[in-house]
Amino acid sequence: MNTDRTCDVLIVGAGATGSLAALVLAQGGLDVVCLEQGSWVEAEDHPHLHADWTWQRRTNWSPDVNKRTHPDDFPVTTDSSQILMWNAVGGSTNVYGAIWPRYRPSDFRKGTEHGLQPDWPITYEDIAPYYEEADRLVGVSGLAGDPAMPARDTCPTRPMPVSKVAKRLASGFDRLGWHWWPAEAGAISEDYDGRPACNNCGACNGCPRGSMSKYSMSIWPKALEAGCELRINARVLKIETDADGRASGARYVDRNTGHTHFQKAKIVIVAANGIGTPRLLLASDNLANSNDQVGRHLLHHTLVACELWVDEPVDGHIGYVASLLSRQFAETDVSRGFVNGFNFNCITSTASAGELAAGWFTTARAPWGKEHHSWFQRHFGHSIGVFAIGDDLPNPDNRVTLDPVLKDSDGVPAAKTQYAPGENDKRMMNYMLDRLEELAKACGAFDYRLHDYRGKDGVYRTPAWHMIGTCRMGDDPKTSVVNKWNQTWEVPNLFIVDGSVLTTGGVVNPTPTISALALRAAAYIRDNFEALSDTTRRSIAA
Structure with a gap:
């Protein structure tokens, strides 16, 4: 592990979207480092093969972060009945059901349809090729031809x-x-x-x-083979910026040794889910949030x-x-x-x-x-x-903030949600x-x-199985956090590739759409890396 070098791309989070971004960028020849605060989940760790399966599912294997006591987790103060997330390589694909429907074309144009939600800055046709790519990587089963x-x-x-x-x-x-x-x-x-x-x-x-696509088994082996460096038990404390306001890397604690390190990077990608990402940005001196949009418009369905x-x-x-x-x-x-x-x-x-x-x-x-x-x-x-x-309507008062009192074991404020x-x-x-x-x-x-x-x-x-919309995508810097390429408006070399960027919630499980967007954003970074990492450029790409 060499923390002194400046890597090309630093990814925070090794879940579904972090793994896909790592795969695309490492296969594209870039020097990629991924930090994951959890560890690997082995086959024998799952409760399926144990006689007390039911008990484990309700206790240490509950998908609800607040019902189990894993050292990999961070606390969430919430008014929801469950907060489904799993901090590990593969993220919540370790505990999800992998129902795999796509958004419909109308989901991208609700502003045009009735005006109570914004239009996406992209269309179904823009994302369709990446749906297909994600399906091939995952090995989706199904029947084409749904009218x-x-x-x-x-x-x-x-x-x-x-x-x-x-x-x-x-x-x-x-x-x-x-x-x-x-x-x-x-x-x-x-x-x-x-x-x-x-x-x-x-x-x-x-x-x-x-058989159900755990991304630790379907995606990560390919990303590691392509050269991505994955550091487990690495909890990110803060994303740092330089004098020009660009992301310079992340400060994190190695939970195996207790030592704190700083990993420098030319581009930073956050893939920490719809609660973890706004929490990290808010804890990083309110990063990318001068418009007060980070954490707002939380959607659960x-x-x-x-x-x-x-x-x-x-x-x-x-x-x-x-x-x-x-x-x-x-x-x-x-x-x-x-x-x-x-x-x-x-x-x-x-x-x-x-x-x-x-x-x-x-x-x-x-x-x-x-x-x-x-x-x-x-x-x-x-x-x-x-x-x-x-499809619940977005409300700016449904949001993720930082708990003013509760902190995790490394001193980072807990996330607080209201919905x-x-x-x-x-x-x-x-x-x-x-x-x-x-x-x-x-x-x-x-x-x-x-x-x-x-x-x-x-x-x-509601059980918060789907945590989306808190750093939403848009075409107006006043009302959104990222542009159509998942690039934050305020920090040109900072990208977000998880469910927080979804502009609307749709009526289906979000993992296929989140995965497709991550592939699309990673391809854009790969193809435009020189321009995006150029410290003399301050403008957001069109």
Whole structure:
């Protein structure tokens, strides 16, 4: 490890987007260093192969950073019920479900559509080639030809097997005349690129086999082979700037030795997720934030859910986590009483008998006493889950700030988040719940439970599975943090490539879009490196 040299590109964060940027830039011949505050997650570390799988998922392997006590984590003060992030090589791909839908063309032009969200400075057509590239790297499985989406290349691997859950849900959608399509997955249905095909073990949240694309197994080996230097257990304390206001590198602590180092760089890329990135910029003397936009417009997605049970055994405890998607209500129709739309993510069930009996993701629990066994016999293997995920409107008061008191173990202020849905979002939630009830009945459910995350006190406590929008992309330096190339307006050699740059939330899981944007930004840096690293140039690229 040579911290005295000035590397070409320094990347903060070795998650999905940091790994993709490292791959593109190292393969392009640049000297790349990546700092990751966590470590590697080995196959045997995952809870899947352990008898106490359920307990581990609720404790030390909880995806919620505040429910586990890992030394790699930093604390988050929040009003959300969960903060899903994982600090390690591969980031949250160690615990995600890898549902892999794309944004729609209309997601990039909401300002034109209704004016309550800004237009992106790019279009679907600008990002489409990078969607394809990300799919090839990941080995996405799926079926091309969805009539609700633009034409795309054939998926690298064929769709996941059609499950009993999918068949039962499809029958319900057909009765209602609603759109459905097999879910695209960031998991491989056949052997691909040295990784084994999915074995349909069920309840996917991370994958020790690498069948679901853990970026530590699918991307990082290629980036390391190309020459990227990855330093684990390296927590960045601050991004430094020079006399001209350009990023000069990062000060970090080696958590193995306790020593602090400074890594100099010509270009700095931050890839620390929608909470970690604004936290780091704010802790770096309010870097790139003279317009007070860093940390604002936090988006989680408007979320409600339905858990339903059918008489037919559907074996929801096995198979890939996602079965179908429905974009029936994805586009704006103001006759519904709100703008924007939502998507149905149709999933399987929990693979754990204990989780089902104790309440999976609604309040339905097996009764204690003589009815326990009969309830369990009727419900286990008969359950199906459906999430409705909506495009929440950005609100500058939904934001990430620094906690004034709480700090991490190295003295950096903790992140503090606040989020509440607006009136448009609440009207959408009510409409979504009504549609979920219709779907449960159309599927012939003998029982169903709705979950709107508002609780009995009316306080919205969404699980923050998607943390986006806090350093958003735009074409106006007054209202955005980065331009169309993920380059910060105020610091020409500072780029952001994680979910914080998303201008709008869309109605789908964001990882495919975040990955595509990271590939696009990295290609731009690679192709324009000399100009971007020239200290005599102060202007932002067009």
